[in-house]
Amino acid sequence: MTGDDMTDDPGGLFRCEGISKAFGDTRVLTDVSFSVGRGEVVALVGENGAGKSTLMNICFGMPSIIETGGYSGQLYLDGQPVRFGSPKEALEAGIGMVHQEFSLIPGFTGTENILLNREPVNRSLLESVFGGRINALDRPRMEERAGTALSKLGVTLDQQTHVSQMPVGNKQFLEIAREIDRSRTRLLVLDEPTAVLAESEASILLEAIRKLAADGLGIIFISHRLREVMELCHKVVVLRDGHKVAEMPTRETSVRQIAAFMVHRDKEEAEEQRVAKDFSAAPTALSVRHLWVDMPGERVDDVNLEIRENEIFGLAGLAGQGKLGIPAGIMGLKPAGGEVDFYGQKLPLNDPRACLAAGLAFVSEDRRGVGLLLAESIQMNIGFTAMQLQKQFLKNYFLFATVDEAALEKNALKYIDELAIKCSGPLQKAGHLSGGNQQKVCLAKAFTLAPRLMFVSEPTRGIDVGAKALVLNALRRYNQELGTTVVVTSSELEELRSVCHRIAVINEGRVAGILPASAPLEHFGLLMSGEEVEPEASAPCGEAVPAEVGA
Amino acid sequence: MGGHKLETFLLNSIIPIIFLGLSAGAIYLSGYSAAYVVQEVFTRLGRNLFLVLALIIPIMAGMGLNFGMVLGAMAGQIALIMVVDWAVIGLPGLLLASIMSVPLAIVFGILAGMVLNRAKGSEMVTSFILGFFAKGVYDLTVLFGMGSIIPVDNPELVLSRGFGIRNAVSLIDTRGALDQMIMLNIEMFGQPIQIPLGTYLVIALFGLLIVWFRRTKLGQDMRAVSQSMPVAQAAGINVDRTRLLAIVISTVLGAFGQLIYLQNMGTLSTYNSHDQAAMYAIAALLVGGASVTRATLVNAVVGVLLFHILFFSAPMAGKAMLGKAEIGEYFRVFIAYGVIAAALVLHAWRRRRSESIALKAAAQNLAARQAGESA
Numbered sequence: 001m002t003g004d005d006m007t008d009d010p011g012g013l014f015r016c017e018g019i020s021k022a023f024g025d026t027r028v029l030t031d032v033s034f035s036v037g038r039g040e041v042v043a044l045v046g047e048n049g050a051g052k053s054t055l056m057n058i059c060f061g062m063p064s065i066i067e068t069g070g071y072s073g074q075l076y077l078d079g080q081p082v083r084f085g086s087p088k089e090a091l092e093a094g095i096g097m098v099h100q101e102f103s104l105i106p107g108f109t110g111t112e113n114i115l116l117n118r119e120p121v122n123r124s125l126l127e128s129v130f131g132g133r134i135n136a137l138d139r140p141r142m143e144e145r146a147g148t149a150l151s152k153l154g155v156t157l158d159q160q161t162h163v164s165q166m167p168v169g170n171k172q173f174l175e176i177a178r179e180i181d182r183s184r185t186r187l188l189v190l191d192e193p194t195a196v197l198a199e200s201e202a203s204i205l206l207e208a209i210r211k212l213a214a215d216g217l218g219i220i221f222i223s224h225r226l227r228e229v230m231e232l233c234h235k236v237v238v239l240r241d242g243h244k245v246a247e248m249p250t251r252e253t254s255v256r257q258i259a260a261f262m263v264h265r266d267k268e269e270a271e272e273q274r275v276a277k278d279f280s281a282a283p284t285a286l287s288v289r290h291l292w293v294d295m296p297g298e299r300v301d302d303v304n305l306e307i308r309e310n311e312i313f314g315l316a317g318l319a320g321q322g323k324l325g326i327p328a329g330i331m332g333l334k335p336a337g338g339e340v341d342f343y344g345q346k347l348p349l350n351d352p353r354a355c356l357a358a359g360l361a362f363v364s365e366d367r368r369g370v371g372l373l374l375a376e377s378i379q380m381n382i383g384f385t386a387m388q389l390q391k392q393f394l395k396n397y398f399l400f401a402t403v404d405e406a407a408l409e410k411n412a413l414k415y416i417d418e419l420a421i422k423c424s425g426p427l428q429k430a431g432h433l434s435g436g437n438q439q440k441v442c443l444a445k446a447f448t449l450a451p452r453l454m455f456v457s458e459p460t461r462g463i464d465v466g467a468k469a470l471v472l473n474a475l476r477r478y479n480q481e482l483g484t485t486v487v488v489t490s491s492e493l494e495e496l497r498s499v500c501h502r503i504a505v506i507n508e509g510r511v512a513g514i515l516p517a518s519a520p521l522e523h524f525g526l527l528m529s530g531e532e533v534e535p536e537a538s539a540p541c542g543e544a545v546p547a548e549v550g551a
Numbered sequence: 552m553g554g555h556k557l558e559t560f561l562l563n564s565i566i567p568i569i570f571l572g573l574s575a576g577a578i579y580l581s582g583y584s585a586a587y588v589v590q591e592v593f594t595r596l597g598r599n600l601f602l603v604l605a606l607i608i609p610i611m612a613g614m615g616l617n618f619g620m621v622l623g624a625m626a627g628q629i630a631l632i633m634v635v636d637w638a639v640i641g642l643p644g645l646l647l648a649s650i651m652s653v654p655l656a657i658v659f660g661i662l663a664g665m666v667l668n669r670a671k672g673s674e675m676v677t678s679f680i681l682g683f684f685a686k687g688v689y690d691l692t693v694l695f696g697m698g699s700i701i702p703v704d705n706p707e708l709v710l711s712r713g714f715g716i717r718n719a720v721s722l723i724d725t726r727g728a729l730d731q732m733i734m735l736n737i738e739m740f741g742q743p744i745q746i747p748l749g750t751y752l753v754i755a756l757f758g759l760l761i762v763w764f765r766r767t768k769l770g771q772d773m774r775a776v777s778q779s780m781p782v783a784q785a786a787g788i789n790v791d792r793t794r795l796l797a798i799v800i801s802t803v804l805g806a807f808g809q810l811i812y813l814q815n816m817g818t819l820s821t822y823n824s825h826d827q828a829a830m831y832a833i834a835a836l837l838v839g840g841a842s843v844t845r846a847t848l849v850n851a852v853v854g855v856l857l858f859h860i861l862f863f864s865a866p867m868a869g870k871a872m873l874g875k876a877e878i879g880e881y882f883r884v885f886i887a888y889g890v891i892a893a894a895l896v897l898h899a900w901r902r903r904r905s906e907s908i909a910l911k912a913a914a915q916n917l918a919a920r921q922a923g924e925s926a
Contacts (some may be wrong), residue, residue: 087785088787103781103782103785103786104782105775105779105782105783106772106778106779107774107778108775108778112771116782116788117772117775117783117785117786117787118787119767119768119771121767132768133767133768133769133772134767134769135764135767135768136767136768136770137766137767137768139766208618214645241586262553542872
């Protein structure tokens, strides 16, 4: 492809060749090669788990890579082979990285943050006795250098304001300015820099990145917003399941094509019992209007949904876009606002007990944190919430009640059998179970409540293939047999498409669109990338990745 | 927002305000003359302020209130015992004790710092217990080691059995060495008042040192570490070393502070003098409006003033009110512990409050954005 010409380009600044990486038995990167030239902006795109972060961690010498056995393949900087043993070495070689989460000190000013640990000082004689840290800071020069870095970015902001009082956009600029101030920085890696920005802020940032590239910096731009990629980048590299599946100049491709490359799957894994069922006549079970949820890292801004009785509804979307915030907000585990009606009854927000009492249940993605009492037995875990809320499994005496161990055990045995929970018996401690079996205990706990609607977040995260199928089948069965409405949240699109009737794609805290499970994969890809899909357009999800789909 | 600001100011100054009331009440009840009160204030300011200053730097580094400062006090006392034994008297004696206490305090500080680096997030309770542990080691050293392993011969120091230091050591030769260096005699309310200007000069010098220290690279690193250890670490700041230095500086200053305290008192209560050094200094700093995460020079000065006014007038006030001086004495001890407990509770509560204010603001923001978009 075109990428191969680039590697021989004399202007080639940075090059990865045949990078492979495995964590234990899991291969996360296989033979990935690409290059970045001086003044070139290269986009790196792919779904969650495609290997983008791992690749960047390798380029930056992160300890997480080295501690897990390093990688194979070779990195080149200016044509010279390099291998970084720590982020510090990568920094010294001239690679700057701006991570997704801000690493700023809130009580420091913009200037102080830009120059953190690189402050210019007034040298004094004391230095020879007490070391360099005894020198006083040179405040005027600090302001000057921070100003220079910001002006290279082409932005103006009050660098003397405390970071805690700045809008998010400015924080992102500070992070980049910090890398710019390192005079050695030649390659800048930006991980989702526009993810937290409003549109106007994002366009200023893109302008700044263009300016930096014009000054000769090489830039790797990681983003899920394909429109920005098209607008800003010279070249796009698409990763999928650890393989590079495409590398092409942006002017020769389109948003649709990139999206198709990102989500394309081989045929045989898909197409298993996809249920087409029309629920439009069914009564509304859950109606959500203008929901916002303050969940760090999964913020929800404004979500509107109508979920029908007895349907299995999916919430899809990339990590950090807010899909996990929706159930956590509705169930009262995170501060939320807006209106939620359950069968026409207004559901009080921020009140977990009221939600459970109304007949909702929640299987959290955070099994060990909020899902399980790790030091308690399996039977206690399964029966606990029902005991608290519905007074099940209790023997009542006149003034007090005791736990009905026999009933608890009977209930636990039923689920151990139905869900094939691998354990030594109902009295084994939940903390001793494997991840998949813990997940099954969480499900059993929710089923015991006999809820009318059940939220299940990331039901198959961290569990093996066999357990996955069991968990998904259990969801299907309870949905059919008991008529429970199920809302599944998952990062795995394929999983959602195999179990759900309809799927809402959540992007940037909002519903980007709702598609039937049978909709073509690339439509989901487009919605996740901030694009729109016309409901009637239905391009087939072909085996050869569609070159002609591009508009 | 204006309401919030006023509320925040009142909340931050609630302890000094209460103490202002308590102190005024105690002075009134005690019936002390104005001249007496002024004299006491000047004396106690010189005696205690330095110890309080020693606490500021660990707070800057985010390590909270350094109860481990007693280690510094012990270093000062050990040095002072040796100097008394060698019969170096007056200001030279005090200077020699200061110099000798430095290496001791550095070693103690490094040990304490290493322990606290392994107990990140619970520095206060760890340093508190560390103080108790150090007391045991100190007692052992002074009671059995001195005169046997460590040569101490002066019969006025050593117990009659031949080793171990007496319960009380008279510092008659170093008494007021610093205070008397420049003693300002003025007249106020028709009474002569003495102001120990020499001590004040030393304190002022160290106050300036702290102001300057905040502006150094090390001071900046400490502020960074106090706000976010992961970010500081990622920026290449050696977090553990920075924290260790904060504790070492605090321990050395604690030793100096104890020496200043002792030269003013004139006697060393060998096994008890250090006991309350950290406790009362911490209480005084908190009375001045400092918190676990923020302390200024002003907090230190105001705190020493208010806390010690209450301290010396409470027994007389108790006697005047209830006929018993002990009541007042109990009262002041209970106040010292009470104010520390109150400050810790207030700190936790304030943090929760500012979090909930931030959350409400975020919610309003979101609501405003939604309204703007739907319009």
